[in-house]
Amino acid sequence: MQDIVSPVGHLRQIFPAGDIVAVTDDASLGLEAADHGLRYVSLDDVASLPADSNVVLLLRNHLISRKLRVLFKHHRVLVVPIASFDATPEAASYTLRMAVLTDYLKAAETATYWIDGLRNGAGKVVFGPLDPAGDRADTTRLVCSLGPSLTVDAWPHAAIGAGDWVSIGSCCELSLTRQPASADAFSMAGTAHASGVLAARDPRCTEAGDARIRRAHRLRAELTDLGSITLALKDNVLTSVRAGGKDFTAELLEVTNPDHGLQALELGIGTNLALLPEVDWRYNSQLNEGAGVMHIGFGEGITGAHMDFIIPESEHHFLP
Secondary structure, three states, X not given: OOOOOOOOOXXXXXXXXXXXXXEEOOHHHHHHHHHOOOEEEEHHHHHHOOOOXXXXXXXXXXXXXXXXXXXXXXXXXXXXOHHHOOOOHHHHHHHXXXXXXXXXXXXXXXXXXXXXXXXXXXXXXXXXXXXXXXXOOOOOEEEEEEOOOOOOEOOOOOOOOOOOXXXXXXXXXXEEEOOOOOOOOEEEEEEEEEOEEXXXXXXXXXXXXXXXXXXXXXXXXXXXXXXXXXXXXXXXXXXXXXXXXXXXXXXXXXXXXXXXXXXXXXXXXXXXXXXXXXXXXXXXXXXXXXXXXXXXXXOOOOOOOEEEEEEOOXXXXXXX
C-alpha cells in the first residue's frame, strides 16, 4: 500500500492534532497556504480563532512586534518572519514551500546533538579538516574557539505547545551570538567557502540602518550571482570576502555598519540539513540559512544589515 502523505507536510510534526491555520497579512500567500492544506485566516481576523489554535504566522508585510505577540498569546505559533528578509511574492512563496518541506523532527534531533556536543566540555569546534596540513584552497577550515559566556538560541523540540511563540529560525538552527565589544562568547579564524548570502533587518531598524540594508540587498544579489564566496577571518574579524575574482570587503563593511569593523557577531549551526537539496540560493529566505552546516553573521540588522554567509557542507570536530 502506498503511504498517505499529509497535505501539510512535516508541519504535522509540530502540530500533531487539529487544524493547522495559516495566519497571514497577505491574501495571495494565504491562498497558497490553503493549497498546501492549511486553513487560511487573515491577520485581521485573528480574534475569531479559538484558544490553543495551531498557527503558522506568515508575516509578509509586518515585522515582529510586541503587539503581534499579544494577539497570539493563547495559541501555538510558528512564526515565519518573511518581511525581515525579502517580502517579494516569489520569495514569500518559496519560504512557505520550504517551511512545509522542513523535517522538524530531524532538525530537533540535530539541535540536540549539537547542544550535547557543546555542553560536554568543547572548547573549540573545527569546521573542515582536523589537520591544518590537509587544507586545500577550495576547502573550508574554520576554527571556532568557544568562550565561557557562550549561549545558544534554539528550539530543540518538534512539537509547539499552547502559549508558545517559536520562530522558524529557532527550529532550523542553533544561533550563537556575541556583542561587538565582547570576546567571551566565541572567536573564529580561518577560511570558509559560502554558497548562499542573506540580508536581514531587525524590527528596531534605524533610518540610517534602513539605507544600509537597501544597499545590502543589492550586494547580496551580486554576490549570489557570482557563485562561491570565499571568506577569510582572523581573530573573529573578516579580513577578506571575495567572489568572481572581485573583493567585496569594503562594501560589506559599509552595509553592515563600519562601526562594527566586520566582527563576526553570529555563529549559526544549521540543523535543517535535510532541506539542502531543495534550496535555491537566489532567494533571500531565512529557511536557507538552516540548510547549511553553518553560517557566519555580520552586522546586527539595526544600524546596518545583518548578513549571513552560508557554508552548505563541511565536516566538523569538537575539541577540548
